[in-house]
Amino acid sequence: LAKTTQPISMDSYEGQEVNITCSHNNIATNDYITWYQQFPSQGPRFIIQGYKTKVTNEVASLFIPADRKSSTLSLPRVSLSDTAVYYCLVGVEAAGNKLTFGGGTRVLVKP
Amino acid sequence: GAGVSQSPSNKVTEKGKDVELRCDPISGHTALYWYRQSLGQGLEFLIYFQGNSAPDKSGLPSDRFSAERTGGSVSTLTIQRTQQEDSAVYLCASSPSGRIGETQYFGPGTRLLVL
Numbered sequence: 001l002a003k004t005t006q007p008i009s010m011d012s013y014e015g016q017e018v019n020i021t022c023s024h025n026n027i028a029t030n031d032y033i034t035w036y037q038q039f040p041s042q043g044p045r046f047i048i049q050g051y052k053t054k055v056t057n058e059v060a061s062l063f064i065p066a067d068r069k070s071s072t073l074s075l076p077r078v079s080l081s082d083t084a085v086y087y088c089l090v091g092v093e094a095a096g097n098k099l100t101f102g103g104g105t106r107v108l109v110k111p
Numbered sequence: 112g113a114g115v116s117q118s119p120s121n122k123v124t125e126k127g128k129d130v131e132l133r134c135d136p137i138s139g140h141t142a143l144y145w146y147r148q149s150l151g152q153g154l155e156f157l158i159y160f161q162g163n164s165a166p167d168k169s170g171l172p173s174d175r176f177s178a179e180r181t182g183g184s185v186s187t188l189t190i191q192r193t194q195q196e197d198s199a200v201y202l203c204a205s206s207p208s209g210r211i212g213e214t215q216y217f218g219p220g221t222r223l224l225v226l
Contacts, residue, residue: 032212043115043202043217044154087153097142097209098170101153 004088009106018075020105022088025069031091033071038085083109115218117203123224132188132221134203142209143186146202161209193225
């Protein structure tokens, strides 16, 4: 599995845009990049997935440069309820679709 | 529709006791996964069920851990002779077909504390 590196934590304020960059230098050709969000005392929740360039949905945008060695999750105009841990995942083991989460990035949105 | 449910939500047990954790996946999902999350850590894969295939048990940390899935739906994770290091949140997830990269839907987890 491609190893990912992302910041341990970041603080923001309501209404600001939050950008979390994940490094994945060893990403394989067939690997997708997926982000999950986890609130305290809940299981992770899928946010967005992409392969290259840019993907946008109602929750976030995902920017992937041409070399795909990193990706940036962008959360527009965050609110207090966006306080959570955000996990970047790259690839899954072919046998079993196993997800491997690292420590994630703890985002704290302040009023 | 209903999401993935798990029971109990919290479990406190004494060292050496056996515990059973239950997972009800989303109806119609053929793939079911168990993960473990220790305090402040990422998820650790435990076991994976896909349809009628033999489960992938490669993530189970010891032979004290076992899991079964009856009728392709409900799953039970059993931990025998619990140890303090087993204390963690045990998360279950399901996905429609187990296709690689498919979104997994997680339950709220069972918080296990072994005293």
